[in-house]
Amino acid sequence: MELxxxxxxxxxxxxxxxxxxxxxxxxxxEVLTAWExxxxxxxxxxxxxxxxxxxxxxxxxxxKRLKRxxxxxxxxxxxxxxxxxxxxxxSISCDIEVQENNKIIRFRKMDLLxxxxxxxx
Numbered sequence: 699m700e701l702x703x704x705x706x707x708x709x710x711x712x713x714x715x716x717x718x719x720x721x722x723x724x725x726x727x728e729v730l731t732a733w734e735x736x737x738x739x740x741x742x743x744x745x746x747x748x749x750x751x752x753x754x755x756x757x758x759x760x761x762k763r764l765k766r767x768x769x770x771x772x773x774x775x776x777x778x779x780x781x782x783x784x785x786x787x788x789s790i791s792c793d794i795e796v797q798e799n800n801k802i803i804r805f806r807k808m809d810l811l812x813x814x815x816x817x818x819x
Contacts, residue, residue: 704732708747718753719795723764730761
């Protein structure tokens with residue numbers, strides 16, 4: 699996720715003093731996921747989301763606690779052009795799950811999984 703999008707989402711939780719408060723659990727997990735995947739420096743991450751080191755530390759702490767307790771991001775179905783047929787879905791013959799980078803990818807048919815694996819390798 700781009701940091702600009704994350705900054706805009708976090709701005710909904712800013713109070714009058716500019717502090718981020720009462721962040722939803724889903725937003726906490728989004729920030730943690732972005733933090734874990736961030737390739738740059740911590741300072742760049744803080745600047746990118748418009749927060750300070752102290753402000754983001756409490757958010758990350760709460761998010762890590764949620765993750766330890768078993769909370770996870772809500773499932774979002776993503777259609778991939780050329781692989782999924784949204785206009786004419788077929789009946790589900792099998793349900794296959796592949797976990798990659800803390801994300802679960804579900805395939806409805808075996809040939810979709812095989813196509814995905816061919817393109818991923």
